[in-house]
Amino acid sequence: MSKRGTSDVLNETEFAEGGPSKSKPRLNYRTLDSPTASPISGIMKSVQFLPYPNLAFQTVPTKSIPFQQPMPLTSFSYDSQHTQEFSDSALRYYRPPPPNAQLGYGYEHWIRRPEERSRVDSLLKAVDRVTEGQHKKMNLAEVGVVAWRGVVTRLLTAPYEDREGWEMNVMLINGTLYLEEHRTESQIMEKNNIKPQHRKMMYYGYAFESYCTTEHSKPAASNQSDGSSHNSDVSGWGGHVDTNIQWCSVVRTKLGDTKFIIGGEVDCSDGQYKGTTDTFVELKTSMVIRGAADEQKFERKLLKFYFQSFLLGVPKIIVGFRTPSGQLTTTQSFQTMQIPRMLRDKSGHKTNTTPWNPSLCLAWCHQFLTYLKQTVVRDSDDDPSHQKDSVKEEVNRGHSPTSTTVWRVSFVPREGARVVKLDKSEVEEVVNGEDRVGFIPRWYWDKVNSATHISHQSSVRSSSAAVQPAQGAVGGWRI
Numbered sequence: 166m167s168k169r170g171t172s173d174v175l176n177e178t179e180f181a182e183g184g185p186s187k188s189k190p191r192l193n194y195r196t197l198d199s200p201t202a203s204p205i206s207g208i209m210k211s212v213q214f215l216p217y218p219n220l221a222f223q224t225v226p227t228k229s230i231p232f233q234q235p236m237p238l239t240s241f242s243y244d245s246q247h248t249q250e251f252s253d254s255a256l257r258y259y260r261p262p263p264p265n266a267q268l269g270y271g272y273e274h275w276i277r278r279p280e281e282r283s284r285v286d287s288l289l290k291a292v293d294r295v296t297e298g299q300h301k302k303m304n305l306a307e308v309g310v311v312a313w314r315g316v317v318t319r320l321l322t323a324p325y326e327d328r329e330g331w332e333m334n335v336m337l338i339n340g341t342l343y344l345e346e347h348r349t350e351s352q353i354m355e356k357n358n359i360k361p362q363h364r365k366m367m368y369y370g371y372a373f374e375s376y377c378t379t380e381h382s383k384p385a386a387s388n389q390s391d392g393s394s395h396n397s398d399v400s401g402w403g404g405h406v407d408t409n410i411q412w413c414s415v416v417r418t419k420l421g422d423t424k425f426i427i428g429g430e431v432d433c434s435d436g437q438y439k440g441t442t443d444t445f446v447e448l449k450t451s452m453v454i455r456g457a458a459d460e461q462k463f464e465r466k467l468l469k470f471y472f473q474s475f476l477l478g479v480p481k482i483i484v485g486f487r488t489p490s491g492q493l494t495t496t497q498s499f500q501t502m503q504i505p506r507m508l509r510d511k512s513g514h515k516t517n518t519t520p521w522n523p524s525l526c527l528a529w530c531h532q533f534l535t536y537l538k539q540t541v542v543r544d545s546d547d548d549p550s551h552q553k554d555s556v557k558e559e560v561n562r563g564h565s566p567t568s569t570t571v572w573r574v575s576f577v578p579r580e581g582a583r584v585v586k587l588d589k590s591e592v593e594e595v596v597n598g599e600d601r602v603g604f605i606p607r608w609y610w611d612k613v614n615s616a617t618h619i620s621h622q623s624s625v626r627s628s629s630a631a632v633q634p635a636q637g638a639v640g641g642w643r644i
Contacts, residue, residue, distance in 0.1 A: 235478035314429025442478030
């Protein structure tokens with residue numbers, strides 16, 4: 166759930182040390198459906214492979230993939246025990262931070278929630294809430310993908326990721342793909358035992374959030390400490406950091422013809438929250454820019470900043486620039502939807518000189534999800550037909566089989582994404598002795614696979630497939 170990971174800290178370490186920029190990745194193309202042998206958990210398996218997109222020429226895709234503006238479905242809070250409740254009790258409100266704030270303040274009081282498996286349980290409670298009963302706002306049968314914002318961000322930014330690989334688990338239930346970040350026990354241990362220097366740098370980001378937020382939508386003065394949270398002799402301090410406490414927004418959106426339900430943490434609201442995304446604010450920190458090389462690195466970082474905010478409909482990103490010792494020097498506000506244009510204008514509208522192209526990212530994500538669903542449907546244990554034409558027809562109609570099968574997607578920088586079906590022992594490792602079917606909690610699995618639920622969802626899918634929207638009618642954000 167945490168937006169600030171170890172990789173972000175390591176990147177900032179390189180930033181601070183003035184490390185050399187990586188060159189563009191060499192491209193490795195393979196036939197889309199050709200199997201290749203790859204060691205997964207020590208076993209050679211046949212895997213499906215989607216190659217890295219071509220970055221040699223950052224041309225705009227021939228057909229632009231529309232992305233629908235995210236619309237809020239619900240929100241929820243985690244309290245100090247990290248217990249989920251459907252309220253806005255953890256929502257914070259923006260205020261400008263004090264000048265020259267020391268981001269190391271309060272470090273010894275930091276309550277850091279331990280890293281653990283990235284389960285989707287709380288997101289599924291929100292999905293259940295908005296697709297059933299009195300809070301119903303959409304039909305689950307219409308949803309193509311359910312995932313946390315961090316997973317979708319990884320998919321979107323993959324074309325420009327040349328350093329850090331990642332893995333995610335995938336399940337298909339009644340035509341909906343459920344995605345979960347995969348973490349091994351060794352990875353969790355590593356994240357919980359980072360070096361003190363990196364831990365301190367991670368804290369700077371959380372401290373910036375404390376300086377920038379308050380529990381009240383209309384604070385008496387922007388640079389006064391929030392006395393309702395904690396007593397402090399530091400001007401503008403919003404309270405000691407406890408990463409158990411979070412406020413999350415769950416939205417619906419659409420990429421091409423695939424509808425998403427996405428959940429993620431929102432840092433704060435700029436003014437009174439009225440149930441829409443237009444007051445959302447994303448808070449980030451970055452090293453001060455000391456020259457052209459630092460500027461290029463920061464522009465690459467903007468890719469992740471952009472899509473993290475883009476996916477939840479966050480319109481504004483406020484970046485706090487800091488020294489290596491953690492002193493805030495200045496802040497800068499970015500309008501999320503203007504970032505790509507800002508970079509194009511800076512490059513003189515020369516596409517090949519811009520650090521990244523969001524249209525290419527959207528096209529890659531759309532291609533990947535289409536390919537992933539076709540692969541899962543074709544090779545699912547319960548699929549009655551393995552004919553490609555039948556698979557495509559079923560995917561288009563949404564009548565995908567439900568299976569207990571768990572898939573693993575492994576993204577390899579500079580190569581592409583591999584998809585492999587997990588064997589029994591690997592699925593047991595995913596279950597981890599908990600009451601689950603794959604990584605899906607048993608209560609949710611039983612509910613969505615009940616006879617009444619399946620019958621209702623099938624009728625919804627059939628009616629949805631019968632009425633096709635006019636071509637070109639899908640609205641979206643301009644990029």
